[in-house]
Amino acid sequence: MIPVAVAHLKRCAILLLLIVWWPRLEAATPPAAAIATAHPLATEAGHEILAAGGNAFDAAVAITAALAVVEPTGSGLGGGGFWLLHRARDRHEVMIDGRERAPLAARRDIYLDDKGEVIPRLSVDGPLAAAIPGTPAAMAHLARRYGRLPLSKTLAPAIRLAREGFAVGESYRRMAQFRRDALRGSPEGARLFLHENDVPPAGHILKQPELATTLEAIARRGAAGFYDGPVAARLIDGVRAAGGIWTKEDLARYRIVERKPIRGRYRGLRITAASPPSSGGVALVTMLNILAGYDLAKFDAATRNHLIIEAMRRAYRDRAIYLGDPDHVTVPARKLTHPLYADGLRAAIRPDQATPSKLLPGGATLETGDDTTHFSVLDREGNRVAATMSINFPFGSGFVAPGTGVLLNDEMDDFSAKPGAPNVYGLVGGNANAIAPGKRPLSSMTPTFLENDHGVAILGTPGGSRIITMVLLATLDAASGAEPASWVGLKRFHHQFLPDVVQHEPGTFDAAQAEALARLGHTLKEVNDPYGNMQAVLWDRKSGKVLAASDPRGEGKAEVR
Ligand code: DON
Numbered sequence: 001m002i003p004v005a006v007a008h009l010k011r012c013a014i015l016l017l018l019i020v021w022w023p024r025l026e027a028a029t030p031p032a033a034a035i036a037t038a039h040p041l042a043t044e045a046g047h048e049i050l051a052a053g054g055n056a057f058d059a060a061v062a063i064t065a066a067l068a069v070v071e072p073t074g075s076g077l078g079g080g081g082f083w084l085l086h087r088a089r090d091r092h093e094v095m096i097d098g099r100e101r102a103p104l105a106a107r108r109d110i111y112l113d114d115k116g117e118v119i120p121r122l123s124v125d126g127p128l129a130a131a132i133p134g135t136p137a138a139m140a141h142l143a144r145r146y147g148r149l150p151l152s153k154t155l156a157p158a159i160r161l162a163r164e165g166f167a168v169g170e171s172y173r174r175m176a177q178f179r180r181d182a183l184r185g186s187p188e189g190a191r192l193f194l195h196e197n198d199v200p201p202a203g204h205i206l207k208q209p210e211l212a213t214t215l216e217a218i219a220r221r222g223a224a225g226f227y228d229g230p231v232a233a234r235l236i237d238g239v240r241a242a243g244g245i246w247t248k249e250d251l252a253r254y255r256i257v258e259r260k261p262i263r264g265r266y267r268g269l270r271i272t273a274a275s276p277p278s279s280g281g282v283a284l285v286t287m288l289n290i291l292a293g294y295d296l297a298k299f300d301a302a303t304r305n306h307l308i309i310e311a312m313r314r315a316y317r318d319r320a321i322y323l324g325d326p327d328h329v330t331v332p333a334r335k336l337t338h339p340l341y342a343d344g345l346r347a348a349i350r351p352d353q354a355t356p357s358k359l360l361p362g363g364a365t366l367e368t369g370d371d372t373t374h375f376s377v378l379d380r381e382g383n384r385v386a387a388t389m390s391i392n393f394p395f396g397s398g399f400v401a402p403g404t405g406v407l408l409n410d411e412m413d414d415f416s417a418k419p420g421a422p423n424v425y426g427l428v429g430g431n432a433n434a435i436a437p438g439k440r441p442l443s444s445m446t447p448t449f450l451e452n453d454h455g456v457a458i459l460g461t462p463g464g465s466r467i468i469t470m471v472l473l474a475t476l477d478a479a480s481g482a483e484p485a486s487w488v489g490l491k492r493f494h495h496q497f498l499p500d501v502v503q504h505e506p507g508t509f510d511a512a513q514a515e516a517l518a519r520l521g522h523t524l525k526e527v528n529d530p531y532g533n534m535q536a537v538l539w540d541r542k543s544g545k546v547l548a549a550s551d552p553r554g555e556g557k558a559e560v561r
Pocket residue numbers: 368369370371372390391392393394411414442443444445462463464465467
């Protein structure tokens with residue numbers, strides 16, 4: 001009797017141990033932290049905060065703020081973004097939607113003349129192009145809800161960089177050349193970001209004391225430091241004096257939203273990505289669902305890429321028709337990410353022929369762009385952040401409200417100004433993405449986690465509508481076992497339904513493949529502009545290695561420490 005009881009007790013004890021230890025086995029932590037961002041000083045700021053006892057979320061605050069200072073072409077306090085989080089302790093995953101919102105005085109036809117025609121540049125240059133920023137609110141929320149350190153600590157590196165200055169790089173100078181006229185349209189924008197009204201010389205030290213003061217206000221008062229008080233007053237006065245329509249109420253009513261990320265699966269990989277108002281996660285999962293029906297490795301390169309292009313075409317058609325701000329329109333995200341829906345789309349793909357986009361039912365979209373910014377963070381506890389942030393066009397709207405140092409976005413251009421009328425990138429869209437007061441413009445930003453039993457990847461990139469297809473190509477590469485250096489360096493191609501062309505980087509397709517794709521009915525178009533700036537981290541649980549990579553096309557830095 002007694003031995004039986006002992007044996008039983010032993011079994012119970014083992015079971016109990018397993019129950020207690022199981023979550024710990026699952027939550028084994030990485031041997032090092034890793035950060036990949038578009039600027040070495042932002043990567044350094046993130047590591048500085050980790051070394052000071054902060055977690056990945058604190059580092060994300062520091063990086064967001066540092067990028068606002070050292071990469072003003074791509075993101076900033078005057079813009080917005082999506083911060084995808086994974087908290088290791090309880091595996092909590094959420095997307096912080098800090099996307100800009102249309103001002104309350106914005107109307108559907110705000111960019112149209114009396115004849116109903118789009119007024120060129122109005123949604124791109126100057127304060128009327130600017131939506132209400134979300135980045136300051138997102139930083140404050142990240143710090144309060146997920147961080148460990150006060151904003152006074154996490155914003156310190158950015159404040160220092162803004163006060164002491166930094167040397168502008170080649171990409172800054174290229175973008176300043178590209179947006180020189182928009183900056184010249186704003187006396188404060190020109191004073192801060194140009195030098196003697198022109199592109200600053202190489203090595204120019206950019207100091208931003210007003211931005212430092214604005215950051216200090218946020219460090220002291222959290223979001224209220226930006227959306228209320230003297231900074232808010234200066235923003236409103238500056239915008240209105242230059243013909244903009246912001247009101248106090250716009251700033252006072254700005255709220256971030258915590259949203260459930262989009263989820264999907266591809267050949268054993270679990271995908272977690274940005275949800276609407278980004279189109280990224282939905283389109284990514286649709287494409288992967290379509291492609292999951294093929295054994296891509298079995299095809300020759302031309303056929304494989306043909307199938308990928310056809311998947312892109314279909315997902316972007318749906319983007320144009322269905323996607324918009326879920327707080328304003330019904331977005332059928334569940335349907336679009338359902339494997340059965342993808343089965344239907346795949347059934348209509350011919351392996352031997354391209355489907356002309358005009359033969360597919362539906363709307364039209366086209367967008368491109370190569371600014372914006374992405375960073376990826378993994379800390380030693382296993383917390384993760386994938387964040388893509390934007391002010392849209394390089395240097396946003398070019399407009400700076402005097403006394404704030406804050407370059408305002410031109411994210412209003414991500415709305416469709418009129419159904420069927422192309423935006424600055426040639427983008428057209430429909431009702432789902434029409435302008436409405438307080439609405440968030442549709443985005444392509446796709447911060448993403450990939451996960452399987454082997455490991456965890458954190459990735460994303462800027463690049464307008466090409467963001468989603470870049471993340472797709474990286475995901476396919478990751479699924480085939482490649483490492484981050486390969487994902488970020490891959491030659492890229494893209495199809496977005498309309499125009500019905502395959503954009504690609506030079507050297508993506510060799511002559512034989514280009515000919516094969518043309519024979520299938522694809523029109524190839526080589527693009528020479530900088531194409532993306534991907535930042536990726538991989539924690540390989542099996543080998544215990546942490547790897548990070550920064551896109552060779554950019555000036556960023558990935559560092560494992
Ligand atoms: O949210 C979006 O999709 C765009 N505002 C991103 C723009 C971008 O990546 C680069 N544009 N030049």
